[in-house]
Amino acid sequence: xxxxxxxxxxxxxxxxxxxxxxxxxxxxxxxxxxxxxxxxxxxxxxxxxxxxxxxxxxxxxxxxxxxxxxxxxxxxxxxxxxxxxxxxxxxxxxxxxxxxxxxxxxxxxxxxxxxxxxxxxxxxxxxxxxxxxxxxxxxxxxxxxxxxxxxxxxxxxxxxxxxxxxxxxxxxxxxxxxxxxxxxxxxxxxxxxxxxxxxxxxxxxxxxxxxxxxxxxxxxxxxxxxxxxxxx
Ligand code: BV8
Numbered sequence: 001x002x003x004x005x006x007x008x009x010x011x012x013x014x015x016x017x018x019x020x021x022x023x024x025x026x027x028x029x030x031x032x033x034x035x036x037x038x039x040x041x042x043x044x045x046x047x048x049x050x051x052x053x054x055x056x057x058x059x060x061x062x063x064x065x066x067x068x069x070x071x072x073x074x075x076x077x078x079x080x081x082x083x084x085x086x087x088x089x090x091x092x093x094x095x096x097x098x099x100x101x102x103x104x105x106x107x108x109x110x111x112x113x114x115x116x117x118x119x120x121x122x123x124x125x126x127x128x129x130x131x132x133x134x135x136x137x138x139x140x141x142x143x144x145x146x147x148x149x150x151x152x153x154x155x156x157x158x159x160x161x162x163x164x165x166x167x168x169x170x171x172x173x174x175x176x177x178x179x180x181x182x183x184x185x186x187x188x189x190x191x192x193x194x195x196x197x198x199x200x201x202x203x204x205x206x207x208x209x210x211x212x213x214x215x216x217x218x219x220x221x222x223x224x225x226x227x228x229x230x231x232x
Contacts, residue, residue: 004164007086010171015062049127052142056108058091066097067219083160104151106144115139174203
């Protein structure tokens with residue numbers, strides 16, 4: 001069974017990672033969409049670095065939860081028939097046992113050189129970072145996709161959506177595109193669509209099957225159901 005799973009901030013909420021909706025989308029009084037843009041980085045790189053340095057440091061204080069681990073179990077069983085895509089930039093899917101998760105919006109623990117596009121695993125603050133080890137330019141930036149930038153892996157994602165039998169969306173408000181449009185694309189190609197979210201998302205009407213509650217309960221139950229179907 002070919003399955004595509006898309007996750008958002010809600011899957012990491014019970015691990016202690018604040019969602020975008022939490023704090024009404026504000027970070028230290030900044031609208032998140034104001035600090036998560038290339039324009040903001042040009043205008044005020046220090047504030048943007050402090051925003052991501054704080055989130056990167058917080059990763060040391062959180063652990064994967066049963067929802068992350070259940071998806072790892074699904075990945076074990078389905079192998080290449082599962083494409084796990086996340087909008088999250090935390091590393092809880094990997095630490096929960098899903099090494100091949102596709103981070104369509106980037107990763108906190110990675111630096112991107114804006115001059116030569118080199119990517120480097122990154123720990124600790126990036127403010128006052130040394131020049132790029134590859135090209136020597138002082139052009140390191142957080143390796144995340146900002147508003148107005150093109151998400152990563154779109155070709156692979158669209159191809160998987162068009163051949164999926166099941167599309168499952170977990171812990172996302174459906175407010176940010178192109179991720180919010182995946183359900184309609186998958187449904188148009190015949191996939192069964194499932195939403196697992198604390199409350200109905202902005203795109204809830206597009207899902208054939210919507211279940212509401214905490215991911216730590218809904219995801220293990222849905223994975224068990226899916227594995228039973230695959231093994232039937
Ligand atoms: C692009 C990285 C061109 C940085 C992020 C069409 C219409 C309108 C606008 C647009 C459009 N197309 C493009 C746009 C512009 C823009 C956009 O969508 N703007 C929005 C604000 C209207 N999109 C872009 O700019 C994108 N780029 O379009 O390029 C293109 C398009 C297609 C193909 C090629 C090129 C780039 C967007 C990426 C921006 N970067 N993150 C960072 O993290 O700092 S987005 C960021 O915000 C996250 O990654 C995520 O995507 C989004 C937050 O949403 P969620 O993850 O859903 O989190 P949220 O808090 O909103 O909701 C949490 C949900 O979980 C809630 O529903 C809650 O109820 C639930 N929940 C809570 N607790 C639990 C739970 N569920 C279960 N269990 C729980 N315990």
